[in-house]
Amino acid sequence: MSLGGFDVQVLRENGFATEEMTLNMGPQHPSTHGVLRFVVRADGEVMTEAVPDVGYLHRSIEKIAEKVGYHGFMPYTDRVDYVAAMPCNQGWAMVCEKLAGIEVPRRAEYCRVIACEFNRISSHLIAVGTMGMDIGAFTPFTHALREREHINDLLEELCGARLTFNYMRIGGVAWDLPPDFAEKGLAYIDRFEPLIDEYNALISFNKIYKERLINVAVITGEEAINYNLVGPNLRGSGVDFDVRRDIPYSIYPELQFDVPVGHGEEGTLGDCFDRYMVRIREIQESCKIIRQCLQQIPEGSVLAKIPRKFKPPVGDAYVRIESARGDMGWYCVSDGSEYPYRVKVRTGSFTATSIIEQVSRGLMIADLITVVASFDLVAPEIDR
Amino acid sequence: MDTAAIYSKLKERFGDAVLALESEDAGDPAIRIQPRAIVEVAAWLHAEADTAFDCLTNQSGVDYPDRNEVEVVYHLFSYSLRHTCVLKVGVPRDNPSMPTVDPVWKTANWMEREVFDLVGVVFEGHPDLRRILLPEDWVGHPLRKDFVEPTEYHGISTKRESML
Numbered sequence: 001m002s003l004g005g006f007d008v009q010v011l012r013e014n015g016f017a018t019e020e021m022t023l024n025m026g027p028q029h030p031s032t033h034g035v036l037r038f039v040v041r042a043d044g045e046v047m048t049e050a051v052p053d054v055g056y057l058h059r060s061i062e063k064i065a066e067k068v069g070y071h072g073f074m075p076y077t078d079r080v081d082y083v084a085a086m087p088c089n090q091g092w093a094m095v096c097e098k099l100a101g102i103e104v105p106r107r108a109e110y111c112r113v114i115a116c117e118f119n120r121i122s123s124h125l126i127a128v129g130t131m132g133m134d135i136g137a138f139t140p141f142t143h144a145l146r147e148r149e150h151i152n153d154l155l156e157e158l159c160g161a162r163l164t165f166n167y168m169r170i171g172g173v174a175w176d177l178p179p180d181f182a183e184k185g186l187a188y189i190d191r192f193e194p195l196i197d198e199y200n201a202l203i204s205f206n207k208i209y210k211e212r213l214i215n216v217a218v219i220t221g222e223e224a225i226n227y228n229l230v231g232p233n234l235r236g237s238g239v240d241f242d243v244r245r246d247i248p249y250s251i252y253p254e255l256q257f258d259v260p261v262g263h264g265e266e267g268t269l270g271d272c273f274d275r276y277m278v279r280i281r282e283i284q285e286s287c288k289i290i291r292q293c294l295q296q297i298p299e300g301s302v303l304a305k306i307p308r309k310f311k312p313p314v315g316d317a318y319v320r321i322e323s324a325r326g327d328m329g330w331y332c333v334s335d336g337s338e339y340p341y342r343v344k345v346r347t348g349s350f351t352a353t354s355i356i357e358q359v360s361r362g363l364m365i366a367d368l369i370t371v372v373a374s375f376d377l378v379a380p381e382i383d384r
Numbered sequence: 385m386d387t388a389a390i391y392s393k394l395k396e397r398f399g400d401a402v403l404a405l406e407s408e409d410a411g412d413p414a415i416r417i418q419p420r421a422i423v424e425v426a427a428w429l430h431a432e433a434d435t436a437f438d439c440l441t442n443q444s445g446v447d448y449p450d451r452n453e454v455e456v457v458y459h460l461f462s463y464s465l466r467h468t469c470v471l472k473v474g475v476p477r478d479n480p481s482m483p484t485v486d487p488v489w490k491t492a493n494w495m496e497r498e499v500f501d502l503v504g505v506v507f508e509g510h511p512d513l514r515r516i517l518l519p520e521d522w523v524g525h526p527l528r529k530d531f532v533e534p535t536e537y538h539g540i541s542t543k544r545e546s547m548l
Contacts, residue, residue: 060526225438226490318470333446344444384517
């Protein structure tokens with residue numbers, strides 16, 4: 001394995017015997033990003049293994065889907081990943097539209113992309129802010145949250161909610177943009193974009209911060225693919241893949257944006273710092289996307305005509321979208337009735353957690369927190 | 385390469401182990417594989433230069449009581465060739481046992497644990513087949529269609545009277 005860290009040596013000469021210790025980290029822990037537990041086996045400060053134990057936030061969302069019908073499931077998708085609920089909404093809407101062969105009005109596609117990209121920025125701000133806080137730098141977190149509040153305000157104007165949006169519908173979105181949303185959105189982006197440099201000056205290239213991230217938990221591109229890492233975690237390992245560009249959906253093919261990829265700029269390719277920097281750069285790309293969308297959004301309706309009793313034909317479909325935590329898969333089986341026969345959500349945090357056991361070997365205990373933060377884990381998304 | 389082309393290649397190589405090319409009214413076409421052959425088929429699809437499926441993006445279990453089958457669905461993706469393929473494997477409901485694809489794709493480790501936990505498929509040769517989302521002492525597999533919700537869990541009632 002190409003993992004950074006220390007070789008574990010148990011020193012037993014001269015009476016300095018050390019023994020392996022089993023520690024329990026979590027489920028409630030200030031920096032495990034939700035209710036998430038690790039069973040850590042450590043020799044002093046160095047871990048021989050950290051085994052994730054998940055499931056504390058399992059709310060049987062997939063089972064609920066079988067009981068509430070296609071339209072009724074939309075608010076539940078918010079709870080899959082409440083830090084980035086808009087892409088979850090979109091994933092569910094898209095898999096239903098694929099099953100039933102529905103075309104979404106173009107204005108609705110723009111609304112979806114605008115909402116998702118604002119949500120991506122706010123989610124990445126949490127990721128970046130908590131990364132600093134987990135390592136011990138509190139100030140950047142407050143700066144990140146301050147900007148996130150404005151996005152929450154904008155999204156609240158859009159759909160009335162600040163976290164669990166329930167904004168999208170099968171066939172479009174619930175509400176059109178409010179009257180002066182475009183001006184407010186553009187004004188926010190204009191003000192926010194220069195602040196990214198402030199973050200970089202404040203924390204990204206701070207020496208202490210870099211020391212904690214560089215060469216920690218190096219994951220090669222091949223390992224990342226084998227473990228099915230997605231999104232910024234995959235691109236941090238140098239794999240140039242983004243669902244928005246490579247399996248195009250919605251209006252993304254018409255927009256100009258770059259896909260930031262890690263290139264080992266400070267240390268080894270695929271370390272925590274690369275994953276972190278990909279997120280910083282993605283915020284900038286999202287700003288670009290929003291600006292284009294708000295400038296070229298067409299007029300028209302925002303919701304296709306969909307029957308109240310939505311019954312897609314028999315079949316099963318799998319849809320992939322680029323959520324804030326990367327490629328999110330929605331699998332839906334329809335038996336032709338009003339209720340989905342089976343729904344499965346494949347989330348980025350689930351697969352990212354599965355690699356932690358492998359990656360943690362030989363790292364310091366404090367680095368486990370860095371690794372969890374660098375994967376941007378959201379515990380409810382693991383457990384669903 | 386589209387699913388039909390992959391199907392004819394697989395049929396040529398594995399013969400009867402590849403059962404059918406399926407497409408429903410809606411959604412994605414899929415290739416049905418014999419449960420016993422899944423590891424060889426998976427390893428071959430991973431290794432061949434013109435399929436190169438280096439990633440198992442999703443694995444799910446679906447219960448079909450009417451045909452007495454639990455179906456395991458594999459969504460494959462190739463990062464080098466950017467194409468997809470869906471494999472389906474049916475195992476009998478009363479003896480849902482099939483080999484693990486963990487040696488081919490590491491991500492199958494957790495995904496198979498989830499399929500075992502929720503639908504009850506036993507993956508032979510899996511290195512660590514434990515429940516993952518539900519508590520260890522949970523009885524039954526809740527995404528089976530005939531699962532009956534227990535009335536209590538460790539003395540805590542799971543039902544409550546209607547508030548209306």
